[in-house]
Amino acid sequence: MHTGFLTIYWRDMIRFVRFRTLLISSLVQPALWMAFFGIAMSANFDRLGAGIPIVPGSIQVPYLTFMGAGVIAMTTLFTSLFGGIVLLFDKNWGLMREILASPLPRNHIILGIGLSGMTKSFIQAFIIIGFGLLIGVGFFAGFAPVDTIIALLGVMLFVAVFSLGFLFFSAAISISMETPEGLQGIITLLTMPIFFASNALYPVSAFPVFLQELSKWNPLTHLINGIRYFAIGDEFYSIGVHYSQTPADIFLSFSVLVGFAVSMFLVAWWRFRVAVVT
Amino acid sequence: MAEDGNIIEVKDLFHAYGDVQAVDGISFAVRKGEIFSFLGPNGAGKSTAINVLTTLQRLQKGEAMVAGFDVSKESQKVRESIGIVFQEVTLDRDMTVWEILEFHGRLYSMGREERRTRIEELLELVELASKRDVLTKHLSGGMKRRLEIARGLMTRPIVLFLDEPTIGLDPQTRIRMWGYIQEVNRQGTTIFLTTHYMDEADQLSDRICIMDRGRIIARGRSWELKNTLGQDLIYLETSDNDEAERILGSVPDVKSIGRKSKGLLVMITADGTHLLPVLIERLREKHIGIVTVNLKKPSMDDVFVHYTGREIRDESQEKQSTAPGRK
Numbered sequence: 010m011h012t013g014f015l016t017i018y019w020r021d022m023i024r025f026v027r028f029r030t031l032l033i034s035s036l037v038q039p040a041l042w043m044a045f046f047g048i049a050m051s052a053n054f055d056r057l058g059a060g061i062p063i064v065p066g067s068i069q070v071p072y073l074t075f076m077g078a079g080v081i082a083m084t085t086l087f088t089s090l091f092g093g094i095v096l097l098f099d100k101n102w103g104l105m106r107e108i109l110a111s112p113l114p115r116n117h118i119i120l121g122i123g124l125s126g127m128t129k130s131f132i133q134a135f136i137i138i139g140f141g142l143l144i145g146v147g148f149f150a151g152f153a154p155v156d157t158i159i160a161l162l163g164v165m166l167f168v169a170v171f172s173l174g175f176l177f178f179s180a181a182i183s184i185s186m187e188t189p190e191g192l193q194g195i196i197t198l199l200t201m202p203i204f205f206a207s208n209a210l211y212p213v214s215a216f217p218v219f220l221q222e223l224s225k226w227n228p229l230t231h232l233i234n235g236i237r238y239f240a241i242g243d244e245f246y247s248i249g250v251h252y253s254q255t256p257a258d259i260f261l262s263f264s265v266l267v268g269f270a271v272s273m274f275l276v277a278w279w280r281f282r283v284a285v286v287t
Numbered sequence: 288m289a290e291d292g293n294i295i296e297v298k299d300l301f302h303a304y305g306d307v308q309a310v311d312g313i314s315f316a317v318r319k320g321e322i323f324s325f326l327g328p329n330g331a332g333k334s335t336a337i338n339v340l341t342t343l344q345r346l347q348k349g350e351a352m353v354a355g356f357d358v359s360k361e362s363q364k365v366r367e368s369i370g371i372v373f374q375e376v377t378l379d380r381d382m383t384v385w386e387i388l389e390f391h392g393r394l395y396s397m398g399r400e401e402r403r404t405r406i407e408e409l410l411e412l413v414e415l416a417s418k419r420d421v422l423t424k425h426l427s428g429g430m431k432r433r434l435e436i437a438r439g440l441m442t443r444p445i446v447l448f449l450d451e452p453t454i455g456l457d458p459q460t461r462i463r464m465w466g467y468i469q470e471v472n473r474q475g476t477t478i479f480l481t482t483h484y485m486d487e488a489d490q491l492s493d494r495i496c497i498m499d500r501g502r503i504i505a506r507g508r509s510w511e512l513k514n515t516l517g518q519d520l521i522y523l524e525t526s527d528n529d530e531a532e533r534i535l536g537s538v539p540d541v542k543s544i545g546r547k548s549k550g551l552l553v554m555i556t557a558d559g560t561h562l563l564p565v566l567i568e569r570l571r572e573k574h575i576g577i578v579t580v581n582l583k584k585p586s587m588d589d590v591f592v593h594y595t596g597r598e599i600r601d602e603s604q605e606k607q608s609t610a611p612g613r614k
């Protein structure tokens with residue numbers, strides 16, 4: 010097997026650890042979200058949800074736990090959407106010429122960037138989980154050690170496929186754009202609907218119908234479903250809303266993410282095949 | 288279309304950026320094992336031609352073959368056969384000297400051992416061994432250029448493209464670079480280089496194409512090109528240049544006479560040391576005073592001026608004095 014993508018991966022990771030401020034801010038930022046937004050909002054939401062009766066025997070999950078999954082998903086989304094921007098800088102600074110003129114198959118550039126972005130998302134997810142557990146996020150509550158490991162692997166699998174999808178997307182846009190401002194514009198335009206038409210921070214059941222429909226097609230919703238299924242459980246209550254997922258639901262969510270990643274890879278591949286740099 | 292012994296063949300190549308016809312129909316062939324150069328002023332279309340041959344730009348019109356592969360249809364194969372040193376600095380500012388070379392070796396799937404030994408060899412060669420762990424942003428302009436040349440030599444390609452390789456280097460370093468380039472060439476790599484330095488084309492290359500405004504206006508070996516200007520060149524300033532031109536024009540060994548702002552440039556087909564006294568005598572007889580005389584062998588500069596009707600423009604001077612780089 011050609012391992013050229015590891016070369017791209019290696020270089021991107023060098024840069025990741027070399028730019029200290031970027032590294033540290035990308036690690037601290039998700040923790041700050043948890044700390045400020047999470048703790049502030051959970052007081053509100055838990056009070057709202059407190060009066061609603063629940064089915065006896067099912068688990069009531071505090072808001073902090075509910076949104077912990079949302080913060081992982083959101084962080085993965087942002088990191089991945091911006092993950093391709095290095096390609097744009099490489100292009101503008103002439104560094105992409107070396108790579109494009111080399112025999113490295115172009116799909117390996119996409120794979121390498123995908124792999125390094127995925128690694129960054131893993132690191133961030135672990136930080137959020139670790140920090141979350143410290144401040145009282147109830148992930149893996151009552152799980153045996155083996156179950157915890159399986160749950161972690163499940164979360165990682167979902168994060169991996171989801172991040173690859175958006176990294177490929179980001180790579181495709183970056184190689185086609187002229188300026189970072191253009192890329193930033195597109196990303197800002199996209200993050201809003203993706204983020205708010207999802208169940209990251211609040212339940213979608215009270216949304217208007219078309220937004221509910223939209224959220225069903227939103228990869229972010231499927232990522233969050235996966236994370237909650239593995240980290241919290243297949244059935245729970247939060248903010249007065251009942252959540253229940255069968256393995257079939259989760260398989261469907263996973264399939265949607267895989268489909269998304271594969272199609273984004275194909276788009277990126279096409280963009281790279283026709284890419285020219287001057 | 289490949290003919291034996293040719294490593295690059297280009298036929299009727301055109302390339303435009305919008306309205307700008309950067310390459311305007313060029314055809315040429317580079318033979319296996321030679322050093323071939325494109326000499327021309329800024330904007331002549333040299334880099335554009337290189338970009339097309341190295342598959343960085345799509346071939347718009349014409350045919351091009353590099354190392355036996357069609358540039359437009361077998362671009363992957365072409366990329367496997369070539370190395371390039373770009374005109375602009377293309378070093379990641381935040382990688383070390385060693386990392387730059389390591390990355391390049393990996394891009395070309397060189398084995399680990401081969402990579403390591405080659406990097407050591409090259410760092411010695413370009414005298415950057417002591418800078419191994421320095422970030423490239425902390426190198427001087429000339430060191431960056433040396434590093435880029437080392438990078439181009441890493442993979443021992445079949446054809447090495449050098450786009451203005453010695454831009455921004457001091458004279459000693461330039462001469463050393465020529466040495467490396469010739470050494471790599473001796474080891475079997477065909478070199479395609481572009482330059483707007485006359486002496487570089489002259490000293491380094493086996494064959495030269497003079498390019499101007501997207502076209503090849505002259506080609507041949509350095510001495511062949513110079514010989515088209517005759518054996519020697521005589522520059523004269525006289526009290527009456529018009530009359531002098533008329534008189535000298537009738538001398539059999541005078542090939543042609545060019546007008547300069549203050550004097551005449553006389554191309555002769557005989558040995559100047561013997562002909563010059565004769566010419567001076569002719570002018571004296573007609574009472575034309577001579578202000579300045581200069582006898583010299585034609586240089587590439589003269590060749591360029593002869594074919595284009597103008598000096599290599601002054602921008603090249605500016606480029607020479609500023610270090611290469613985007614910053």
Ligand SMILES: Nc1ncnc2c1ncn2[C@@H]1O[C@H](COP(=O)(O)OP(=O)(O)OP(=O)(O)O)[C@@H](O)[C@H]1O
Pocket residue numbers: 287304307308309327328329330331332333334335336374483
């Ligand atoms: N990316 C581009 N977009 C538009 N025009 C371009 C581009 N690159 C080059 N040109 C134009 O094409 C012409 C040829 O440029 P090119 O870079 O090939 O010249 P060159 O011979 O390499 O010059 P130099 O000695 O300055 O490097 C110039 O008129 C230039 O303005």
Ligand SMILES: [Mg+2]
Pocket residue numbers: 333334335374450
């Ligand atoms: Mg150029």
